Amino acid sequence: MSEIPVGERVQFYRKAQKKKQAVVAGLAGITEDYLSQIERGLKTPAMPLLHRLARVLNVPVSTLLGEPAFEEEGAIHPVGRTLQRVLTSYAPIPSDQPLPELAELRERVSAIWSLWQTSPTRFTDAAPLVPDLLRDVQFVTRVLRPTGDAAMRRDAYRISADLYFFLRTFTKRIGRPDLSLLVADRGMVAAEETDDPLRVAVAKWNLGQILLSQGEAEGAEEVALHAIEALHNDLPSDSHARIAVEGALWLVATIAAVRRGDFWTARDRLRERALPATRQSGGHNVLWTVFGVPNVGLHAVSIEVEAGETAExxxxxxxxxxxxxxxxxxxxxxxxxxxxxxxxxxxxxxxxxxxxxxxxxxxxxxxxxxxxxxxxxxxxxxxxxxxxxxxxxxxxxxxxxxx
CATH class of the missing domain: 1.25.40 (Serine Threonine Protein Phosphatase 5, Tetratricopeptide repeat)
Known part of the structure; x- marks a missing residue:
């Protein structure tokens, strides 16, 4: 089966529901001509508009994107099937399997994050490494959960949380939003076992990211704002790492406002919250959140693109x-x-x-x-x-x- 363009999917579901172009366009906040150009493949809808169209047509955003079909056809990376099997396998723990060294596992997780953020061929490079790394990390946490000492358990959960953070973005990028939500949730559970407020906040940042991608703007906003409040209570105000993670969470809340069509709130959050955080923190890639001046600038551009202010x-x-x-x-x-x-x-x-x-x-x-x-x-x-x-x-x- 050939790949179906987004515009054709929009047209299919609109016609299937016997909705006129004018009605769908009006409810989505665009002109009938603009919707016509999207359906004919002459315009590419930005994500906030795609979310609005999905709501009007009462279908998931992933349906308009065709993500599940891509995985079935193999056009999206086939490692997704392997990861699903590893994530959902609860086979008995082998009694004779040696326990991997935690230090070695941490190095492997750090290495795959580095590869993902710096390699132009990151999909090809990362895909062969991920399944075995996931198996080993899951094995360690299952073994240490009932028997390891408290310090070893916390270390294992830190490694586990960091790997799930990686898997959240990896699975999303290979067209498996179902797995992305699963690993974001597991990352949240693992982070809470670490007694590390910073990792808990980053787990919420990851959860907010996948909620945004699945059209849950209000949920993502709530998660981000609660995480910011918790950081204020748990970490000192002069911690550069805390300020950087807080800034990253404000970016999630900013995009959530964009997805709700509240562009002025989005601009205010960027100017009054995220940008000052870059100056206070110096911009740090804390737990791979890539927060800093350039990323804030990228979000400022995104706001204006979604608002239709292309000149700005x-x-x-x-x-x-x-x-x-x-x-x-x-x-x-x-x-x-x-x-x-x-x-x-x-x-x-x-x-x-x-x-x-x-x-x-x-x-x-x-x-x-x-x-x-x-x-x-x-x-x-x-x-x-x-x-x-x-x-x-x-x-x-x-x-x-x-x-």
Whole structure:
């Protein structure tokens, strides 16, 4: 079965429910012409709009994205099936299996995080390592839960929480939101066993991220704001790590406001909460949250893109120095945000340039990012003959066209 574009999925569910374009467009807060362009593949909807369309059509966002179908067809990374089996296996603990060293497990978890944030081929590099690492970490926590001393148990749960934090973003990126929610929840449980307020807060940050991706903006906002309140109670106000994690949580609350269509609250949170936190904390990649000035700038651009203020989004984008971001994934995300901005302006040449930039830092992201693929698909339909061959070559590289 071939990959179905997002716009065609929107059109299918709209027609299946016998809803007119004008009605769906009005309820989603866009013009009928804009919805028509989405359905014809001429426009790529940003995530907040996709969430609004999903609510109007009464279907999950993942259905409009086609994520479950991708996994079945193998277009999204097949390691998802293996991870599901490992996560749901509760076989008896082998009595003769040696217990891995906790220090060695911690090094492996740190290494896979480093690989994920710095390797252009992070999907290919990480996928073979994840199942065995997950098996070993789950084995250690199951063995130490009833028998290990308190210090060893806490250390094992810290390692477990950190791995589940990684799996939350990994499984989301390979098109398995069901597993992403599962590991976010397990990360929360593991973090609570560590007696570490910072890890508990980051577990809530991870949970907020996946709730946002599944259209639960109110739930994500509630999780983030409660986590911020708990940090105030549990850690000193001059802790740079606490301030950085608090800033990352404010970014979750900011995006939640965007998803609710409350752009002024989003702007206020970014300006009054997240940005001051970058100055106070110095910007630290605490537990791989990638908080700092560039990431706050990226979120400022996202707000204006979602608000339809493309001129302001591009003005803000000019001031974002992505080379300072410790994560290639964030750099790729920034390039895709700018590409979407130019897509709204129908500047196809600029869309293509920024897709090339995204491909340079994350070639595999374009292969696995559904909305990025829709941007490419739209260019295939609209491209001028002068650069159509280059767009076709990109479509071949990401698997949209046969070589």
């Amino acid at each position: 989004a591009l003005r803000l984008a000019d001031d974002v120095v992505v080379s300072h971001l410790p994560s290639l994934e964030r750099r790729t995300t920034f390039a895709l945000e700018v590409a979407r901005c130019y897509d709204q302006r129908r500047d196809d040449a600029a869309v293509f340039i920024h897709l090339l930039t995204a491909e340079a830092s994350g070639p595999e992201d374009l292969k696995y990012n559904i909305l990025a693929r829709d941007l490419i698909r739209g260019l295939l339909k609209r491209a001028r003959p002068t650069y159509s061959p280059q767009i076709q070559a990109m479509a071949q590289r990401v698997g949209l066209l046969a070589r």
